[in-house]
Amino acid sequence: MENSIKKKLILIGGGGRGNSYTKIGKDLGKFELVAVAEPIKCRREYIAKLHGIPENMCFESWEPLLELGKIADAAVIATMDRDHYAPAMKAIDCGYDLLLEKPVSPDLSECEEIEAAAKAKGVNVLVCHVLRYTPFFRALKKLIDDGKVGRIMNIDHIEGVGNVHQSHSFVRGNWGNSVRSSFMLLQKSCHDLDILQWLIGKECKRVQSFGHLSHFNERNAPADAPERCFDGCPHLESCPYSAKKLYIERKNDGNWFRSSLTKHLDVVGDDVAMEALKDSPYGKCVYKLDNDVVDHQTVNMEFEDDIIVTFTMSAFNLGGRRIRIMGTEGELIADAGSPIITYNNLLTQTTEQINIDDAIASDSIVSGHGGGDSGIMCALYDLLEGDADAGMLSNISISVKNHRIVFAAEKSRHEGRIVELCELD
Ligand SMILES: NC(=O)c1ccc[n+]([C@@H]2O[C@H](COP(=O)([O-])OP(=O)(O)OC[C@H]3O[C@@H](n4cnc5c(N)ncnc54)[C@H](O)[C@@H]3O)[C@@H](O)[C@H]2O)c1
Incomplete structure (x- = not known):
């Protein structure tokens, strides 16, 4: 790809995620990173070297970078959960389109403020719900939209975090303490509640949740x-x-x-x-930290048209996502780690093994989160090229709507009662 059609990016937060997105953008030949804001010297220098960024375009924090005004096509904001709001609002004010990490913010009113500011300024904010961009979930969505299951009645969805991953990220790591980062359902499972709402394509009406931190203490x-x-x-x-x-x-x-x-x-x-x-x-010993986020949680959701969904997040497995979608005409059973989706046809009483390998091969998406990281960078590029549909999949309004389900579920867990989504209005 010629340099002239590459889109220019700035990066705010050069940690694990910021490095991944910008490296993928470079490797795809679609993006050029022109400035970075990152306080940790070795990270800042690594990114500057990888992308050939001159010293005067490397900053220790986002404020002086955004003081320059709009110097690129889009800004990637990949700071920690509680540090999205301030740079996002300033970047929107500068006129940047954004690739914004999830969760948008641990505070629902801040999520809504970012949505409103983007709308007022006329900029796009693509939120990193990378599962929407994976060949696996795209294949499931297509099977549903093609009518394979008829009218959806139930979905059972499990997010296995994995005990070791839990210990690394959600006990010892960045996300162990909800005051420093955010609560587990928001930081980890907002992807899952988002994907469930997307697959169903209807409004969630009410939720009920249980969850505890029972082991890592x-x-x-x-x-x-x-x-x-x-x-x-x-x-x-x-x-x-x-x-x-x-x-x-x-x-x-x-x-x-x-x-x-x-x-x-x-x-x-x-x-x-x-x-x-x-x-x-x-x-430190995993049993002697200041972690407070849950290590297992369930959410029951009732959607429009009597659709009932159960979601389970658990640390106690080797990791991976499994889903079972039950409808009036068929049932889909899938494991995100396998290219085979089992389809039970309720009308013919037959079982088919659908191989989605082809979907993966033809999609050319091969890295990070089952292809989701590359997928969202391609969508960002298309969006900046003027393809409005590219931004539709996980734009800020969709994301805020799905964050509301997460906030309602957490309220239910704390208050021990069913919470109606309209209570958050
Ligand atoms: N979409 C996904 O699947 C996914 C996966 C993992 C994490 N995340 C989210 O991505 C975000 C980043 O996660 P991560 O794993 O990259 O964390 P990280 O800690 O590796 O990266 C965050 C970076 O922000 C930098 N930073 C802090 N203050 C800054 C400032 N004032 N200006 C500029 N940079 C600053 C930190 O030094 C750090 O390097 C989090 O919100 C996390 O929840 C999303």
Whole structure:
């Protein structure tokens, strides 16, 4: 692709997500990153080098970058959950179209303010509900829209977070404490409630939720476990959450875990990881942290037309999403880790195994979140090229609407009662 048709981006928040999106944009040949705002020096320098950004376009925070006004086609905002609102509002004011990480904000009124500001300014805000852009969920959506299941009656959907992923991100990591980040259903499962609403294509009316933090707490700490894994813990070799296993021995699984620990986006050695483990929460016993987000939760949802949906989020599995969609004419059973969708035809009483490999191959989406990360970067490009439909899939209004289901469910969990969506109006 010629340079002349590349779209220019600025990046606010050069961590794991910001690095992924901008690297994918570069690799696709569709985007050029022209400026970065990131306080952590090694991250800022890594991104600057990768994209050839001059020093005067590298900033320690978003404010001076946005003081320059609009210098690119779009801004990627990939700061932490509570740090989306301020740069998003300023970037909108500058006239930027945005690729904005989810959750839009842990405060519903801030979500609505961003939506209103974007509308008033006439800019697009694409929220990173990357599941919508995966070949897997696109294939399911098409089967539903083609009428394979008839009228949907029930959906059962499970989000297996995985016990190790839970311990890394939602106990030791950025998202363990809801005051510092946001609550579990919003930060992790807003993708799932979004995808369910998208598949059904109708309004959610009311919700009910249970959820607890029952395992990753002090009550479950072995009596002989010290505060930190390397302070002589007798379970160092056997505990599934041992820092030695996850951050030293598991390093070849990818750089993701180590990057959170060391802050380096590139591959670093054991010595750097060991040094970081000395005072980082990633070196602490998983049962002795200040985490407060739930480790298992359910949400029951009632949609228009008597459609009933159950959603389960649980840490206690190896990870992965499973869905079962039941309608008057057919049933779809699918596992996001498999290219085969089982289709039970209720009219002919036959079973078909639908292979969505073809959909994946023809989509040319191959990386990150089952192809979702590349998919959303392609949609952003098309949107900036003037294809309005490209932005429809996860624009800010759709996202805010689906965030409302999440906020209602969390209210239900706290108040122990069914919550009507209209209560949030
Ligand atoms: N869409 C998805 O599937 C998905 C997956 C994971 C995370 N997320 C979301 O993406 C966001 C970022 O997550 P992450 O894993 O990249 O976290 P991260 O901590 O790796 O990255 C956030 C970065 O923002 C930087 N930052 C802090 N203050 C800043 C400032 N004033 N100006 C500019 N940058 C600043 C931090 O130094 C950090 O590098 C979170 O909101 C998270 O919930 C989305």
